[in-house]
Amino acid sequence: MAFWTNLFGKAEDKYETLRERLTVHEQNSQEQLHATHPHLSDLFAKHQIDLRQIRKQGVRIATAAAVLGAFLAIPHLIGHPSVTTPRPQPNGGKEVTRPVADQSGRITPTAISTQAGTPVEQSSVGTGTPSQPEAPPSDSTDQPDQPSSKGHQGHIHGRSYLAPPKEHGLHDLGLHRGQLKNPQVPEIGPHPSELTVNKKEGKT
């Protein structure tokens, strides 16, 4: 019993001594600050500034940032990274980028690539000039998707933009699986909204 008493008693003595000595330094530094800058008292009172609270507030902000960072890292830690990360395509060709909403709130595809690894970039709504390297310029690219007239193209509208992109992406082109191999369908051509053959096939 005496052993423990002496042990804790010594520790308490050390702590109290250290605390008293260090507190003296703290008070001296505080007094020196106010002696050097006597106008600080008025400024502190005017704006309700407390130097200790500044330190505590800083610690709170750092703690909140750490907690927020840990919370945002949970999907990565459990193996579900953000859906914005493009998935690698094994055959390198069929890839449909995520549709994005334009200024009017409609969801439009921003880029489309086709089979055989020949990417074709589709300009966004409103630009009017698709950036297809080999296809002739189209004059009606202002309306890439017409939801009222193409029910089967509603995959774009019926799918949340947070959902992962479809593997083949043919629905975004107004096509179905295997139709790209159809010689009637040009491999690189005008915008899907202009593919009248697809409208017929899609509606039937």
Added chain:
Amino acid sequence: MSVFYDHLVGLDDIHNEILEFDLPTRQHYHLLQIVDSTLHHEVLNVILLEIPVAVHEHFLVEFNNRPGDPAHLDYLKLFRPNIEDKIREAADGTKTRLIQEISSLR
């Protein structure tokens, strides 16, 4: 980082010195908190000495609102380009004094 100059004021030396006393964790960090407060006053004293009195109020208000914003350091450099050296010197001097005080009690 809790305040914008924390990277200039390290507490590792003080921390290692207090570790020699083998205190309970709560007491250990309470002493570190006192040291941190001391350094805070010293550094603020140096900063206010280096910038014009006319901007003291603006700086203190901004510092109070956003303690960890690194933009404060850029603001101070407008008046004293070597403010980082000044802060580091003041902190090192205070830490040396405190370490002597602590080691004398061992």
